[in-house]
Amino acid sequence: MAKGLKGAGKAAPQFLEGDPSTGYLPGRALPIIRYGLTSLLASAILVFAIELIVRGDFAGTVSFFFQPFKPGWTTMVVFALIMIGLDAVLGRTHQSLMIIAPLTLSLAFVGHQKSLYLGDPLYPTDFLYARQIVALLPLLVRDRPITALAMAFGIVAGLALLVFAWRQWRRRVPSLSHKGRLARLTLAVPLLAFFVSIMDYATFSWTRDRLQIIPMMWDQKENYASNGFALAFALNVPMAHVTAPAGYSDKAIAAIQKPDVAASVPDEKPDIIIVMSESFWDPAILPDVTITPDPIPTVRSLRSGYVFSPEFGGMTANVEFEALTGFSNAFLPAGSIPYQQYVRAPVPSMATFLKSEGYETRAIHPGTSWFWNRTPVYADFGFDDFKSEENLPPMERRGPLASDAAMTDEIIREADDTDDPFFFFAVSLQNHGPYEPNRYVNPTHTVQAPTSQWARDSLLSYAEGASDADRGLQRLIEWAKQRERPTVIAFFGDHLPPLGPVYVETGFMTNNVAPRREASVEAALQHRQTPLVVWSNRTGAAKDLGAVSPAFLPYHVMRTAGISHPYYTGFLGEMRENYSVVDRNLLLKPSGEATPDWARQKDIDPAIRDFQLLQYDMMFGKRHAAPDFFPETVDKLVAHTS
Numbered sequence: 001m002a003k004g005l006k007g008a009g010k011a012a013p014q015f016l017e018g019d020p021s022t023g024y025l026p027g028r029a030l031p032i033i034r035y036g037l038t039s040l041l042a043s044a045i046l047v048f049a050i051e052l053i054v055r056g057d058f059a060g061t062v063s064f065f066f067q068p069f070k071p072g073w074t075t076m077v078v079f080a081l082i083m084i085g086l087d088a089v090l091g092r093t094h095q096s097l098m099i100i101a102p103l104t105l106s107l108a109f110v111g112h113q114k115s116l117y118l119g120d121p122l123y124p125t126d127f128l129y130a131r132q133i134v135a136l137l138p139l140l141v142r143d144r145p146i147t148a149l150a151m152a153f154g155i156v157a158g159l160a161l162l163v164f165a166w167r168q169w170r171r172r173v174p175s176l177s178h179k180g181r182l183a184r185l186t187l188a189v190p191l192l193a194f195f196v197s198i199m200d201y202a203t204f205s206w207t208r209d210r211l212q213i214i215p216m217m218w219d220q221k222e223n224y225a226s227n228g229f230a231l232a233f234a235l236n237v238p239m240a241h242v243t244a245p246a247g248y249s250d251k252a253i254a255a256i257q258k259p260d261v262a263a264s265v266p267d268e269k270p271d272i273i274i275v276m277s278e279s280f281w282d283p284a285i286l287p288d289v290t291i292t293p294d295p296i297p298t299v300r301s302l303r304s305g306y307v308f309s310p311e312f313g314g315m316t317a318n319v320e321f322e323a324l325t326g327f328s329n330a331f332l333p334a335g336s337i338p339y340q341q342y343v344r345a346p347v348p349s350m351a352t353f354l355k356s357e358g359y360e361t362r363a364i365h366p367g368t369s370w371f372w373n374r375t376p377v378y379a380d381f382g383f384d385d386f387k388s389e390e391n392l393p394p395m396e397r398r399g400p401l402a403s404d405a406a407m408t409d410e411i412i413r414e415a416d417d418t419d420d421p422f423f424f425f426a427v428s429l430q431n432h433g434p435y436e437p438n439r440y441v442n443p444t445h446t447v448q449a450p451t452s453q454w455a456r457d458s459l460l461s462y463a464e465g466a467s468d469a470d471r472g473l474q475r476l477i478e479w480a481k482q483r484e485r486p487t488v489i490a491f492f493g494d495h496l497p498p499l500g501p502v503y504v505e506t507g508f509m510t511n512n513v514a515p516r517r518e519a520s521v522e523a524a525l526q527h528r529q530t531p532l533v534v535w536s537n538r539t540g541a542a543k544d545l546g547a548v549s550p551a552f553l554p555y556h557v558m559r560t561a562g563i564s565h566p567y568y569t570g571f572l573g574e575m576r577e578n579y580s581v582v583d584r585n586l587l588l589k590p591s592g593e594a595t596p597d598w599a600r601q602k603d604i605d606p607a608i609r610d611f612q613l614l615q616y617d618m619m620f621g622k623r624h625a626a627p628d629f630f631p632e633t634v635d636k637l638v639a640h641t642s
Helices: 002-008 031-055 058-064 071-090 097-118 124-143 145-172 178-197 206-210 220-227 229-235 250-254 297-302 316-325 350-356 371-381 404-416 453-481 501-506 521-528 550-561 566-578 606-619
Strands: 271-277 290-292 305-308 360-364 385-387 422-427 446-448 487-493 529-536 546-548 586-588 594-596
Touching: 031 058, 031 071, 031 097, 031 229, 071 097, 071 178, 071 229, 097 145, 097 229, 220 229, 250 606, 271 316, 271 404, 271 453, 271 550, 297 453, 297 529, 305 521, 305 550, 316 350, 316 371, 316 422, 316 550, 350 360, 350 371, 350 422, 350 550, 360 404, 371 385, 404 422, 404 453, 446 453, 453 487, 453 501, 453 529, 487 550, 521 529, 521 586, 529 550, 546 550, 550 566, 566 606
Parallel strands: 271 422, 271 487, 305 546, 360 385, 360 422
Antiparallel strands: 290 446, 305 529, 487 529, 586 594
16 A cells, blocks of 8 residues: 555656656756756867877867867767767666777877877778787887886776776666657767768768868878867778779770880799888988998998888888889878778789789798788789798797898798799888887997987897898898899888887987978988889899889889889889879979979879879779780689688
8 A cells, every 4th residue: 555655656757857767866957958968068078088188288189179160069069969879778877978988088099109109190990900009019018018017007997997887887877768768869869870971071061161170181180180089080981982083984094195015024034022121221311320330231332212101110011002013002091001991802913914924923921911911912912822920931030020031041942942933022020110129139230329328229229120131131132143043132111110219319300200291302201211222133233213102113123124014114114204202292203393282282293193093993993994004904803802
């Protein structure tokens, strides 16, 4: 009886109004407004914290929110809607914050670290190679053991606190009613769907324009600074899809002038070896730095020119992509990694062509085969075989990684055991960063520099590795000089090493990494150039090549070997007459004349437009250009599933 009277005395909860399941006490005024304002306040604090972590600058973070109708305020509303919708799914008021806050703050921290060490913000596509980051953790721990220990402790403590808070919240906060959940979903889902619909940067949006969310895909650093971490990250989600260049059609491809060059190789086919040396560079150009003895005497005496790397301190695969295909990262979305995203079917490369001419094509890398997705990519590029850590003989280590000397031994051994003409593409591993002090016992060099002891010791570790790479090239050349068969060797560094504080303390740069868009052409050349050697045992070293994009390496290598091809020596040869560097932010003519920010200009050189059209056609389009520019691929394509 008492129970019945007690139940009869309860007022039936209304639709949110007065409903205790909203998380507020019965009788408190305006629960809907209070809930909305609380969600907005929590969202504002979270978004501010995210921007503060990413920017590492309190004043800069405050200025980001200073004026209304800026992306920061839009981000607050979006986060509040996400929390409201997730509350409905979880069934507890404000419990969504326990998922969203740790996730977004962790991403902000990772984004700050990436920007600090590599100069680029965090992109959605970075998660495609998370396994690579895990594989490099032992090197990072060696470089910063105390920091690594603190991070590990922080992660464990944070997870424990999160689990405790989650359980306490579930016990103490009443569950939402079905009507309360429905109301939240009715509000959040349509508005979030609308925001998603306006985030495709390739399509104009009046609403996005009014909210002053301006996609700056040509300058990702400014994109993240102007739009904030969350919105810029969201704007980069569609970049996994490459849209066709304006005017792309079979007629546009047919209109491209066909080079008067046929595919041919000499009667005595030359063997070709390309060595892409990890982070190889000349540390002697650092201001007021003296390294004794010279760490790179072989490269210095034979240097043909320089590779103008599209990357700094990392992203080796993007340099490799250009060097093997003769295509350019400049025509792909900023931050993209073609090895991870776009190579999902056969793509023409030097290996594809040379294999069609009877060459044995082999890639060699003393690291793991899955790194940078190399196994399926090399298969799509036409390599017969890929020798990696999994199927190479045990490799002697120098420091923590497989030595350059061991890789050189393997190249020579495999070359001596190969009867057919061959094309070897080798990627070294020994001199991969970070460069912790005392990496090598009994160093053979000394470093004098106006820096801290840590920076000098770090530079010494790098110089020892660069010297080993130089000796590897010297040994390879001495071996090739004794061969009767013509042999061409190309050697270059993929990018400048991630020396970080060494650059700042020597005055070489103002920050640990170089910006994507440099203040001058001279600065761009200084921060992107790595030494290049193209050498033949018949003609010696090629000279005076200047600074060239990796995309032009196939042209210089094949020309030195006496090989011709409609695209690699024909089309790229004509391009090389007009431009030596084709970069996302810079075009450079052989004469030194520069065109910065060319992609933002209304009128683009037709030669560059043809370059872009050909690349799109062969990578994403219908391959109209194959018969004229890549005849070896016609009727020989086999679907490959990565």
